[in-house]
Amino acid sequence: MKHTFNTPHGAILIREANAADAIRFRELRLEALQNSPIAFSADYQKNSNHPQKYWEDLLTSQIDESTIFIGEHENKLIGMTGVMRSNSPKTRHAVWIWGVYVTPEWRSLRIAEELITSCLKWARERHAVLAKLGVAVVNKQAIRCYERCGFKTYGTEPRAILYNGTYYDEYLMSIDLDRE
Amino acid sequence: MQIKQIETGRGIVVIREAILTDIDQFRALRLDALKDSPASFPGDHATYVNRPKDFWEGRLKADENGTIFFAENESQLIGMTGIRRGESSKIKHSGTIWGVYVRPEWRGLHIAESLIEVCTEWAKTKGVNILNLGVTAASTSAVRCYQRCGFTICGTEPRGLFYEGKYYEGYFMFKLLDDL
Numbered sequence: 001m002k003h004t005f006n007t008p009h010g011a012i013l014i015r016e017a018n019a020a021d022a023i024r025f026r027e028l029r030l031e032a033l034q035n036s037p038i039a040f041s042a043d044y045q046k047n048s049n050h051p052q053k054y055w056e057d058l059l060t061s062q063i064d065e066s067t068i069f070i071g072e073h074e075n076k077l078i079g080m081t082g083v084m085r086s087n088s089p090k091t092r093h094a095v096w097i098w099g100v101y102v103t104p105e106w107r108s109l110r111i112a113e114e115l116i117t118s119c120l121k122w123a124r125e126r127h128a129v130l131a132k133l134g135v136a137v138v139n140k141q142a143i144r145c146y147e148r149c150g151f152k153t154y155g156t157e158p159r160a161i162l163y164n165g166t167y168y169d170e171y172l173m174s175i176d177l178d179r180e
Numbered sequence: 181m182q183i184k185q186i187e188t189g190r191g192i193v194v195i196r197e198a199i200l201t202d203i204d205q206f207r208a209l210r211l212d213a214l215k216d217s218p219a220s221f222p223g224d225h226a227t228y229v230n231r232p233k234d235f236w237e238g239r240l241k242a243d244e245n246g247t248i249f250f251a252e253n254e255s256q257l258i259g260m261t262g263i264r265r266g267e268s269s270k271i272k273h274s275g276t277i278w279g280v281y282v283r284p285e286w287r288g289l290h291i292a293e294s295l296i297e298v299c300t301e302w303a304k305t306k307g308v309n310i311l312n313l314g315v316t317a318a319s320t321s322a323v324r325c326y327q328r329c330g331f332t333i334c335g336t337e338p339r340g341l342f343y344e345g346k347y348y349e350g351y352f353m354f355k356l357l358d359d360l
Contacts, residue, residue, distance in 0.1 A: 043268040091222045093342045130339050155352050156337015159310045162273050172335045172352065 001122065007109040010073055011090065014114050017068040021077065022055040025070065028077045029055075032101035033104065037163050038136050040099065064126055069118045071111050077107045083119035085128060094174075095123040095132040112142075115135065116149050120177060129178040134160060134170040151175045183249070183298050184246045188289040191253050195294050198240045198248040198260075205257040206250075207236050213281035219343045220316050221279070230336075244306065249298050251282065251291045258286045261295035265308050275303045277313040280322065286309075287321075296329045300357065311358045316341060317349040 002015035017025055033044040059068060065087065071079035079102035087094045095118055102111045123131055134157065136141050151173040160170035184195040198206065214225040239262075240248065242352075246264035250257050259282035265275040277299055282291045305309060313331065315322050317340075331353040340350025 037270070041266065041268050043270060046268065066354045086222065088222050088224045088227065090218070090224055090341050090343055093339065093347075132337075154337055157312065157334060157352065158356070159274060160356055161270050163270055167273075172337070174338065177340075 001118065003109070003118075005071075005114045007106075007111065008110060009106065010157060012078065012106075012109075012111060012114070013072045014069060014118055017059045017070045017080070019056040019059050020050060021059055021070065024077045025059055025068075025080070026050075026055045028070075028080055028101070028103070029099070031103065032080075032099070033155045035104070036101065038168050039101075039139055039142065040159055041161060042142075067119075067122060068099070069122075071106070071115055073106070078103045079111045079115055081112065081115035081119050083122055083131075085123070085126070089138065093128055094130040095119070095126075095128045095130055097131055100145075107141075112145050113149055116146070120149070120175070124177050129176065130174055131177060132172065132174045134172055137169045137171055143173075146173050149175065183301075184294060186294055187288075187290070188221070188286075190286065193286075193289070193291055194252045195249060195298050196252065197242060198250055200237065200240055202240060202250065202257065203233070203236050206240060206260070208246075209250075209257045209260055209281065209283075210279065212283070213279070216284065217281070217319075219341060219346075219348050220281075220319055220322065223279075235329065247302060249295050251286070251295055251324075251326050256265070258283045259295055261292065261299050262304055263299040263305065263311075265303065273307065273309050275299075275306075275308040275311045277311055280313075280325075281317070283301065292322075292325050293329055296326075300329075300355075305356055310354055311357060312352065312354045313338065315351050315353060317351050323351060323353075326353050329337060329355065335346070 005014055006013045031049055033040055066084035068082045070077050076156045082099040083095050085092055100112055144154040153171045153173050154174040161168040186193050214221055214223055248262045262279040262284035263275050266272050280292055333351045334354050335352035337350040339347040341348040
């Protein structure tokens, strides 16, 4: 699953990541955790100590369980979005969207929407009927992006993230994949 | 280690933390929970039946981030509740209550409340200041139990769980543990 997406800054290739992307993917993910600590529950310090194998395993697509879409421009990774589903038959109908990130100079070009849409398509092909995500209430730009993708807020998790002594609430959002 | 003893109309119930020798009874209790209340747990009975001994041992091993408490009557496990908190520095303050179950013949005696209460005390000693849990909305007695324990609904997840062709709505609930 890959396609090209044209932006005023140039063409972006949207595709599934694989183990060969490990080094560049690690850089992008660490940049995300460092630049946007409130947006992610994962910790920069801990992730920066993960061995190479961790990143290779993360990017080894597990066919029906999870994948990561990346945006690539001239061999540089500029954005990512992960999608995963549970293996229990009782919760397999839903997927979880995680790690949505676009590097700052490539924002406002709807690249995140393109990445999320690819994840939702991946989910629909696997007969998932629901996609869910969590987003910091203060992250207005991300919330608007998810709303444009069709997500609706179904709850608010208080104190979802603690960073530098401040708590951040998160909206819980979902989108039906079987009702257009 | 016994934490608490409650006298019920049916006899004395001891609340204590799990130990490794509970493995056989724990497995039986958890499998009964998944069988009796399939719409209450994301875990799937058919999958759990085949889980190896290591899996159950792993669950029983308490550490800094999680443990299980049991209710016991005359050396028989009659109820359980698990607690697990986030591992990353940004979510360590938050704990999740899981696997709340009391055998049908022991219900209506507020045993689940006692189990949740000891989980709450355990969480406080670890510096956890918010608890959350998910519950099937249709399980009204469970929802009422959590409300009596001080939990508040902060989200309604459409199609939280799927079982035998039917979707079940889920509530997401939280409780702040700040000292008043």
